[in-house]
Amino acid sequence: MIKAVLIDDEPLARSIISEYLTSYPEIQIAEECNDGFEGAKAIMQHEPDLIFLDIQMPKINGFELLELIDQQPAVIFTTAFDEYAIRAFEKYAIDYLLKPISKARFDQALKKFLDHRQLKSTNEQEQTKKMVETMTANSALERIVVKTGNKINVIPTETIICLEADDDYVKLHTANGTYLKNKTMNFFEKELDPNIFVRIHRSYIVRIDSIVRLEPFEKESHVAVLTNNARVNVSKTGYAKLRQVLDI
Amino acid sequence: MASSPLISSKQKLIAISCVAVWIGTLIIQTGLLIWFNFNIRLVILDTLISATTITLACYIITNNLNYYQPRKERYFYVIIWGLCLAAIALAIDRYAIRYLVSDKSYLAFLDLSIPIRYCANGLIIAWVAIIQVLWNTLHDQKENEQRKADAEKLAREAELYNLRQQLQPHFLFNSLNSIIALIGRKPEEARNMTFQLSDFLRGTLRKDDQQLIPLKDEIEHLKLYLEIEKVRFGHRLETVIVMDNCETCLLPAMILQPLVENAIKYGLYDTTGQVKISISAKKEESHLLVSIQNPFDKESNKPHKGTGFGLRGVQRRLFLLFGRTDLLQTHHTAHIFTSSIKIPQI
Numbered sequence: 001m002i003k004a005v006l007i008d009d010e011p012l013a014r015s016i017i018s019e020y021l022t023s024y025p026e027i028q029i030a031e032e033c034n035d036g037f038e039g040a041k042a043i044m045q046h047e048p049d050l051i052f053l054d055i056q057m058p059k060i061n062g063f064e065l066l067e068l069i070d071q072q073p074a075v076i077f078t079t080a081f082d083e084y085a086i087r088a089f090e091k092y093a094i095d096y097l098l099k100p101i102s103k104a105r106f107d108q109a110l111k112k113f114l115d116h117r118q119l120k121s122t123n124e125q126e127q128t129k130k131m132v133e134t135m136t137a138n139s140a141l142e143r144i145v146v147k148t149g150n151k152i153n154v155i156p157t158e159t160i161i162c163l164e165a166d167d168d169y170v171k172l173h174t175a176n177g178t179y180l181k182n183k184t185m186n187f188f189e190k191e192l193d194p195n196i197f198v199r200i201h202r203s204y205i206v207r208i209d210s211i212v213r214l215e216p217f218e219k220e221s222h223v224a225v226l227t228n229n230a231r232v233n234v235s236k237t238g239y240a241k242l243r244q245v246l247d248i
Numbered sequence: 249m250a251s252s253p254l255i256s257s258k259q260k261l262i263a264i265s266c267v268a269v270w271i272g273t274l275i276i277q278t279g280l281l282i283w284f285n286f287n288i289r290l291v292i293l294d295t296l297i298s299a300t301t302i303t304l305a306c307y308i309i310t311n312n313l314n315y316y317q318p319r320k321e322r323y324f325y326v327i328i329w330g331l332c333l334a335a336i337a338l339a340i341d342r343y344a345i346r347y348l349v350s351d352k353s354y355l356a357f358l359d360l361s362i363p364i365r366y367c368a369n370g371l372i373i374a375w376v377a378i379i380q381v382l383w384n385t386l387h388d389q390k391e392n393e394q395r396k397a398d399a400e401k402l403a404r405e406a407e408l409y410n411l412r413q414q415l416q417p418h419f420l421f422n423s424l425n426s427i428i429a430l431i432g433r434k435p436e437e438a439r440n441m442t443f444q445l446s447d448f449l450r451g452t453l454r455k456d457d458q459q460l461i462p463l464k465d466e467i468e469h470l471k472l473y474l475e476i477e478k479v480r481f482g483h484r485l486e487t488v489i490v491m492d493n494c495e496t497c498l499l500p501a502m503i504l505q506p507l508v509e510n511a512i513k514y515g516l517y518d519t520t521g522q523v524k525i526s527i528s529a530k531k532e533e534s535h536l537l538v539s540i541q542n543p544f545d546k547e548s549n550k551p552h553k554g555t556g557f558g559l560r561g562v563q564r565r566l567f568l569l570f571g572r573t574d575l576l577q578t579h580h581t582a583h584i585f586t587s588s589i590k591i592p593q594i
Contacts, residue, residue: 009481009517010422010425010426010480010481011482011483012425012426012429012430012479012480013422013425013426013429015429015433016425016428016429019429019432034520035520037520056418056517058517058518058519058520058545059518059519059520059545080417080418080421080422080425098421099421099422099424099425100421100424100425100427100428101425101428
């Protein structure tokens with residue numbers, strides 16, 4: 001038995017997929033979801049083999065959803081019109097279906113999935129990961145989704161005070177609390193707006209608005225005091241970058 | 249205005265002209281003077297001095313032309329300036345040679361040849377100036393053409409964008425997908441939606457931007473759009489339209505559409521749960537006042553980012569039509585976004 005989850009914010013769009021799926025008795029629909037949150041939860045709960053995923057959805061979009069999931073199922077995207085995304089799909093996704101979706105095209109995608117399943121390529125996960133990264137990299141990072149246990153938090157980047165390296169994770173310090181995200185400091189340094197976030201130390205990126213003051217510390221080094229009263233070391237190169245951005 | 253490669257290519261032209269003048273004068277004058285059987289030392293001294301002064305004169309005039317491009321009726325000044333430069337160059341020649349040379353016969357020859365030297369100087373300066381002017385004109389023309397082509401390209405892109413915006417591919421394809429889903433189980437609804445969609449598209453295409461239409465017609469068009477969205481998101485979209493005694497007020501065609509689209513985009517596409525979009529219109533003194541409200545999620549949206557283009561387009565149209573920038577206003581509380589538009593009734 002193959003388990004599938006349908007994620008689309010339009011009930012009719014889901015109904016057409018489920019209708020097409022009736023000719024595949026070996027595929028069982030585990031759940032239909034209305035938005036990205038529900039989708040992420042359903043995937044964690046059912047661990048499906050295949051998901052049909054819309055991109056434009058409330059709260060978190062399709063790509064952000066994929067970012068949250070540890071065990072990636074096979075993904076078939078369903079979307080109406082997005083030249084840009086289509087290029088990414090062609091490169092990485094199992095397949096993508098453009099709305100309106102025809103039965104013939106649907107069957108073709110399913111065949112591709114079923115063939116794929118037999119071969120079960122190991123780099124599939126890598127591929128999807130890469131795609132998600134390309135898609136998120138090209139739209140300026142404005143919000144970050146993190147998963148804490150079963151809870152999903154959407155953090156607008158403007159609420160972030162600073163980011164701190166923590167082994168394989170990055171700690172996001174915000175006014176409302178601290179979150180862990182499994183990304184690297186280099187990723188954030190590259191993706192966050194360099195005029196707003198500055199890497200002041202190997203282990204710290206700060207939002208420049210949240211710096212209250214800079215104090216000299218030992219010889220040639222500085223310490224930044226942030227709005228949440230944290231004191232953060234500033235390395236020599238970090239200080240130079242900071243001076244450049246702040247124009248001092 | 250002039251780009252850096254242009255400046256550098258102008259400098260190059262000046263350098264080449266000057267070197268050509270210097271070498272040319274050197275060769276021709278040396279040749280002529282040797283032909284007249286003068287002492288070679290005197291010949292070289294004379295030639296070096298006069299070649300250098302004329303080259304300097306050329307350098308001055310080309311640089312002037314580089315910074316100051318005369319209009320047609322002002323070419324006269326260039327001629328006078330050229331003649332003056334020729335005279336100055338010759339005067340410097342004469343006094344320098346008088347100072348350095350004591351050979352009486354050579355000095356007599358020098359004075360005798362002054363008119364010829366003056367003509368030669370004048371011709372050289374004229375030649376260099378003409379080349380410079382021609383070259384500048386050519387470049388300006390090229391630049392103008394480039395600018396014109398750029399402007400045309402921009403206009404075409406804007407037009408294309410508008411067209412694409414009008415057709416709203418996302419909306420269109422999603423609606424078609426809904427129709428296909430309905431065909432199997434609710435053929436009657438599918439048929440209805442197809443009619444609604446075609447009426448909506450026809451309305452979008454027919455409308456002229458400049459035309460003023462009664463509010464009632466504009467609202468009818470919006471209703472079609474909202475009905476289609478209701479089929480797609482029926483379970484959670486609710487619309488309220490209130491017109492307070494202003495059905496016949498006039499407003500520019502399709503001016504409300506982007507505002508309602510915006511309300512749908514942020515109210516419906518970007519939130520979960522029940523959504524109520526309300527449109528209310530009333531007449532206030534000599535204005536028609538329409539306000540559109542939608543819920544929005546402050547957490548996942550920044551209301552001003554991205555809402556930009558549609559609202560800016562409306563603002564721009566209002567400005568072009570009425571010459572005012574205060575006709576469209578937006579504000580938001582924690583959960584409600586409101587855009588209000590005022591249309592002067594003439």
